[in-house]
Amino acid sequence: MEILKTTLLGLFFGTFGTTLGGILGVVLKKKSNKFLSFILALASGFMMAVICFDLIPESLEISNIFEAILGILLGIIAMIFCDLLVDKKFSSKMHTNNKESKLLRTGMIVSIGLAIHNFPEGLAIGSGFESSLKLGLSLAIAICFHDIPEGISMAIPMKNGGMKPSKVIFYVILSGVTTGIGAFFGAIIGSISEQVISICLSFAAGAMLYIVSRRINSRIK
Numbered sequence: 001m002e003i004l005k006t007t008l009l010g011l012f013f014g015t016f017g018t019t020l021g022g023i024l025g026v027v028l029k030k031k032s033n034k035f036l037s038f039i040l041a042l043a044s045g046f047m048m049a050v051i052c053f054d055l056i057p058e059s060l061e062i063s064n065i066f067e068a069i070l071g072i073l074l075g076i077i078a079m080i081f082c083d084l085l086v087d088k089k090f091s092s093k094m095h096t097n098n099k100e101s102k103l104l105r106t107g108m109i110v111s112i113g114l115a116i117h118n119f120p121e122g123l124a125i126g127s128g129f130e131s132s133l134k135l136g137l138s139l140a141i142a143i144c145f146h147d148i149p150e151g152i153s154m155a156i157p158m159k160n161g162g163m164k165p166s167k168v169i170f171y172v173i174l175s176g177v178t179t180g181i182g183a184f185f186g187a188i189i190g191s192i193s194e195q196v197i198s199i200c201l202s203f204a205a206g207a208m209l210y211i212v213s214r215r216i217n218s219r220i221k
Contacts (some may be wrong), residue, residue, distance in 0.1 A: 014179020017144040033087030046142040055205035063198030075206025122179035124204030126186020154198020
């Protein structure tokens with residue numbers, strides 16, 4: 001598939017999911033933990049299905065189990081490193097007695113963390129389209145669903161922290177742009193060889209497995 005089309009599709013699905021979640025976060029007067037938990041569980045189910053029945057089997061079919069395991073481990077390690085980096089850089093800025101300021105900072109930190117996490121999701125879309133149209137579309141749709149609760153988790157603290165709704169939506173959309181960037185690099189790297197596609201797919205599987213596991217274990221406050 002053409003790199004430009006793949007990038008645009010990654011950008012669309014990445015920003016659409018987070019934007020929809022951001023709008024829900026801004027519009028909802030009261031935050032319903034049951035609603036957010038349902039959306040989060042539904043999205044995580046989609047992602048786990050894609051990981052187990054699409055990404056990993058496709059990676060194994062293209063290459064071998066050793067490269068698949070290597071990619072998965074690299075994906076998990078990369079996401080752990082990203083989380084540690086975000087925590088180290090921004091956790092010190094969270095200490096404040098002003099409730100609104102704390103909520104605003106929380107929303108900004110979440111947006112930065114999600115922007116980083118969206119890159120491997122885009123990588124999965126890009127390399128998925130290089131493998132097959134069916135895999136690329138299934139990944140894009142699943143990631144779109146998964147991005148909805150992410151958009152909500154960004155928008156609510158920003159809105160409650162006093163940020164204007166239009167500005168909240170702007171930052172939510174901005175965090176989804178990295179999905180398009182990831183799709184661009186996934187398409188370029190995946191076009192090198194089948195072995196590279198295999199590692200890219202398993203890398204994305206490992207990264208998304210870490211993200212899903214982290215989302216399931218975290219409480220929505």
